[in-house]
Structure formats: structure tokens, C-alpha cells
Amino acid sequence: MFALADGVQNVDNLSLALLHLRAKALVRQGFTAPAAELLTVLLRRTANRSEHLLLEMRYDRAIAYETLGQTKKVRADLERICAHDPGYRDVRSRLAEPEVAANPSGWLRRSADSRSRRRNRRG
Secondary structure, eight states: OHHHHTTOOOOSHHHHHHHHHHHHHHHHTTOHHHHHHHHHHHTTOOTTOOHHHHHHHHHHHHHHHHHHTOHHHHHHHHHHHHHHOTTSTTHHHHHHSHHHHHOHHHHHHHHHHHHHHHHHHHO
């Protein structure tokens, strides 16, 4: 997957989708910080890009930030998604949870801890 995206530049929706897949592959292999960084670079160029693809990438970046414990960035991405499309996935419910509003870091930390425990049980 990585070799396929080597040298690809973010010039259109197709190249953006391919690079988005690369970021998703990085996350699956445990390279969450580089994936978040790649998504940040890709989200800098939004003119003439698919709104759906941009929302999906921003959501994936929020999840990556969640894993990294960067709560302010998670909330910023989720709020931006909600402002654009309040019905997108589970964004509104994530933002509306009392724990998230009062203490987002507690909610995010528990999510990251539970994922970490699942990974450790697998292997």
C-alpha cells in the first residue's frame, strides 16, 4: 500500500483519496502520529475537493488525535465537522456526552486505554 502512494501529490480527489488510504494504513500499523501529520498536510488543500472525503479525513484525524491524547485537537476537529454536517457519523453524540463537555480528556483517555488493552490481549 505504501509503495503505491509513493510520489503521489495532493492534486485532485483521486490522489487525495489514495493518500487518505495511506494515512489509514499507517494508523492500522500503529503509526498514529505520522498518520495524523499526513492528514493535517492533506487537509491544508481543500479547494475543489470532495466535501465527503474532507469530512472523512477530518474525522479520521480526530480519532488519531484521540489515540494520541490530544484532546483539544480532537474537540476542534469534531466541532468543525459538526458545524459543517451535524448528522455526520457519531460526532454530535460524542460532543454532547456530559463527560466530553465537562472533561473531554477523561472520555478520550478511557477510549484510548480500552483500545490499548484490546491490542495487548491480541498479541
